[in-house]
Amino acid sequence: MTTATTGPAADRTAAKAGKPKPATMAQALQRAMRDAMAEDPTVHVMGEDVGTLGGVFRVTDGLAKEFGEDRCTDTPLAEAGILGAAVGMAMYGLRPVVEMQFDAFAYPAFEQLISHVAKMRNRTRGAMPMPIVIRVPYGGGIGGVEHHSDSSEAYYTATPGLHVVTPATVEDAYGLLRAAIASDDPVVFLEPKRLYWSKSDWSPEAPTPVEPIGKAVVRRRGTGATLITYGPSVPVCLEAAEAAQAEGWDLEVVDLRSLVPFDDETVCASVRRTGRAVVVHESAGFGGPGAEIAARVTERCFHHLEAPVLRVAGFDIPYPPPMLERHHLPGVDRVLDAVARLQWEAGS
């Protein structure tokens, strides 16, 4: 994401002009944990390499130094053990924030996640909530080798009892993580790896207002069609919408931010305005979130639709090797092709 306007040179220019240095998503996430830990002594960060190293993506940088190793703990290398221990800690009144180092490394913890984290409130009839945040760096586009680029959101969204959220902007990274830590329910917090180094003028001095999770946001207003997307695909859709402008297509972009709970209201209001919709995400299309979203939109907006709801998703393949990932990941062209398939001009 280093460009002429956001690179180190630009930082120096900004600093000279007295402007705040642009913050990265990784820094905003770190700040969210830091602020939560400072406000609430029951918040504990734990995972592999989160302490001394500050996380392999440096998202937990400095937390162990500031709050001590009891509050930011390097655990043994065992995902089920980490999440299982977090369950016991939550039972005793702590609020663990767990880091799963990479998407595909979270799979050994699925038993704990599905059988205990997601169900504990339900099986104890509300007596034992699980205020745990499971931070999962997810998705491709960073040239990661096998098992480092999965988009695993469908597994999480299929599990009742979990909230599933994913930020696409630096501001949301802070706001959503604060909200996730404050939530009395477990939240799977999906961090788009390739946006860790994206920047904005967000400043920790003027933190984002924290609102409860579950609200989608319209990132770009448009009248012709709605692109429904989230996480790493949001910048792709915004870029596609800009490119579409040249074709005379005026696209609206909805950033879901939260997959569970799902904001039917914002999504359907948009689709009713535009009459056309494309769902865009990286994970496999078959049984993916797009299938659910397309079905929901069709059920609720059928009479407003001028065209079937289309999906632009990753192929139904295991995540490809880095040299081929650009063919797999939905890019601007593939989004624009789908928009074209919405039969833009009636009768064409």
Add this chain to the structure above:
Amino acid sequence: MDSLQQRSSTVQEPPGAVPAYRPTPPPAWQPRTDPAPLLPETEPLRVLGTDAVADADPALLLRLYAELVRGRRYNTQATALTKQGRLAVYPSTTGQEASEIAAALALEDRDWLFPSYRDTLAAVARGLDPVQALTLLRGDWHTGYDPREHRIAPLCTPLATQLPHAVGLAHAARLKGDDVVALAMVGDGGTSEGDFHEALNFAAVWQAPVVFLVQNNGFAISVPLAKQTAAPSLAHKAVGYGMPGRLVDGNDAVAVHQVLTEAVARARRGGGPTLVEAITYRIDAHTNADDATRYRAAGEVETWRAHDPILILERELTERGLLDEDGKRAAAEAAETMAADLRERMNADPVLDPMDLFSHVYAEQTAQLREQAAQLRAELEAEGEA
């Protein structure tokens, strides 16, 4: 070695070149602990029938006896309730009441119990209402009690997955400065699960105040111990984690109580976790749905009946003059009263509110769940009107 030196001496190094690579020995490695004190006893610890029993507190012996008799009656009553269709399933602990109960009684009120699905007796020994302990198996709500009120985690049906919870809770308690100990129970089969390994490793690294109790009852449903592990004993597994392993006769209530009390005290004073293996036997089948005659011989069961935990404790109490026929009758009557109460309350049809399906999924219902709740409410109203 000589030939190597000879060969290298023949190589002419040009002046100023980097000296040839010479392997150096690895940095000195020291074992961090002497495994010997961590190793379990060669023979399981027994107190009943040995000279050591003289030290046992008579009040404790009598209390254990009354609890064991009550526990046995609970097992037979619950098994009968499955035949009457009042319980979906009941995993009996007949034959292993001593390890269940004596272990639970080693805990203080402030401590926590993490039971598996078979450990209803441990929960009841801790004071849980016998009916509340059965809601899971009855098909009523999954956990019939508030875990925080009783400091008993929900009865856990996936194997060994409650062990990391015990570690996390004990760790959290220690961070908060509370001298709370967690007792985590698992069967012999559960020791093969990955969560068993991860829990023991975390506990040892964190020096968490946890006691792991493996109740080795010989079979994981139908699979005997020999097909479960090649370890000399399950207690031996402790050594690899850096915690002591203890081996105890699980049918000897006094020995179990003694070993668990020591392990709990050790954890409470900051000494870290202990792995205890209690060797016992499940006299009944795995559950009422199981046919144990397919995988074990009648003779084997009879051998264990002779080592029945109630029988060997009763013999001790009788020999010491602590128990006579009146005492036995009193214990049996108390157990019968419990069983009658359990029977009566379990025979009442529980009334469940279907709308509760949506009440405890999230702290606040999502819009989607509100919609689905409205759908169910409409269906219920239509049923009511029909």
